Amino acid sequence: MENNLEIKTDDNGAQVSIIIPTYNESENIIKILDSIGKNLPSNMPTEAIVVDDNSPDGTTGLVEDYIKKIKDSVSYSVKIIQRKTKSGLSSAVINGVEKSNGKTVVVMDSDFSHPPNMIPKMVNELTNSEYDIVIASRYLKDGGIEGWTRKRKMISKAGTKIAKSGLKISETDPMSGFFAFKKEIIKGIKFDAIGYKILLEMLVKTKGAKIKEIPYTFVNRQVGSSKLGSSTIVDYLKAVWKLYRYGKAVEQKEHNSSARFVSKAARFYTVGASGFFVNYLISLLFVDVVANLWYVQANIAGITVSIITNFFLNKIWTFEDRDFNAKKTVTQLGKFFGFSSLGGLIQVGMVFALTESYGLDYPIALILGVLVAAFGNFILNKRFTFKEKVWE
Numbered sequence: 001m002e003n004n005l006e007i008k009t010d011d012n013g014a015q016v017s018i019i020i021p022t023y024n025e026s027e028n029i030i031k032i033l034d035s036i037g038k039n040l041p042s043n044m045p046t047e048a049i050v051v052d053d054n055s056p057d058g059t060t061g062l063v064e065d066y067i068k069k070i071k072d073s074v075s076y077s078v079k080i081i082q083r084k085t086k087s088g089l090s091s092a093v094i095n096g097v098e099k100s101n102g103k104t105v106v107v108m109d110s111d112f113s114h115p116p117n118m119i120p121k122m123v124n125e126l127t128n129s130e131y132d133i134v135i136a137s138r139y140l141k142d143g144g145i146e147g148w149t150r151k152r153k154m155i156s157k158a159g160t161k162i163a164k165s166g167l168k169i170s171e172t173d174p175m176s177g178f179f180a181f182k183k184e185i186i187k188g189i190k191f192d193a194i195g196y197k198i199l200l201e202m203l204v205k206t207k208g209a210k211i212k213e214i215p216y217t218f219v220n221r222q223v224g225s226s227k228l229g230s231s232t233i234v235d236y237l238k239a240v241w242k243l244y245r246y247g248k249a250v251e252q253k254e255h256n257s258s259a260r261f262v263s264k265a266a267r268f269y270t271v272g273a274s275g276f277f278v279n280y281l282i283s284l285l286f287v288d289v290v291a292n293l294w295y296v297q298a299n300i301a302g303i304t305v306s307i308i309t310n311f312f313l314n315k316i317w318t319f320e321d322r323d324f325n326a327k328k329t330v331t332q333l334g335k336f337f338g339f340s341s342l343g344g345l346i347q348v349g350m351v352f353a354l355t356e357s358y359g360l361d362y363p364i365a366l367i368l369g370v371l372v373a374a375f376g377n378f379i380l381n382k383r384f385t386f387k388e389k390v391w392e
């Protein structure tokens, strides 16, 4: 499934939204909602959003009763999202986030494996800080796991290794189900939301996000049973493979666009050099052969003609724009002229400053001036004359 998250404005005043996916958690859900409420500081308006997949054990009904019970609380509210069928932990989290009001989102399990007293710590790490994602980690020095079999520990460790090496993840616990983030960082991201590992997908797709890990001890559930089935490992490998492909596609795209940028800049400079010869030829021709002009006039004619030939060469060759609609082309030519004059001014100004103030030799100052002015022209024409993105 694909999701595109829209950030909404607060409508119930909650700053923090805690997403709790449930499937057959009737023995845990009320206790955990209660415990969360008790662990919240009073100055942190919070909503808990339970995303239940129509659990046959009546989890939804219990939550509905609880909502009535606490409806007078000012700083803590509970919502329930009931989905029709069991559709997986990751997509439950995404559906919960879509319906959330808080700017800060916390994701946690309902079975007390994730201690509610960690919530204020995690939120505090995010508020007024540079961090975008806070992960409660089992694998930091002071973290741990209680009550898991050796086999389950080994599978978890192996999964973590695969993620770290295959997806170049540097965090210690990318498979954690307990994490918090600023909602704005996932704006516009499309999630595959396969299986369990929604945090892993978030880490891959929010490139550049600042991440902080804090240690905690995961305590295996006392009541109810794990919903991790035998298909989980297959789902996990599928998810990692998809994310791996995603990473490669992004790399490829970046590589292609920087290669295109360099190649266009090179063409632009080549055209510029050709303009120099056109300018030179026309100026000579007009002085002697054609019109017997005064050399200043001849030079102006040379400059004008070279700007026009530069324009058409850049339009056709550099920017591959084959649309010769008269009005459009004249507008483009006008802009090109404008930027060329601006480039000329920059060049003269730079040469003047470099020779006068910095004592550079004229030939060197000239080369620098030409290169800088041409680069400026390239960017301006790319962006405004030919309406391309600057870095593509």
Ligand code: GDD
Pocket (backbone or CB within 6 Å): 020, 021, 022, 023, 024, 025, 051, 052, 053, 086, 087, 088, 089, 092, 108, 109, 110, 111, 113, 156, 175, 176, 177, 178, 196, 197, 221, 225, 226, 227, 228
């Ligand atoms: N809505 C919904 N739909 N909820 C689900 C589903 C589902 O398909 N599957 C599981 N849940 C809920 C459970 O009810 C519970 O609240 C939470 O998600 C975690 O499920 P568990 O079945 O208790 O998972 P676990 O304890 O084996 O795995 C935990 O540890 C992993 C780290 O190794 C979870 O925290 C994982 O998220 C975590 O990656």
Ligand code: MN
Pocket (backbone or CB within 6 Å): 109, 111, 113, 221, 226
């Ligand atoms: Mn569990």
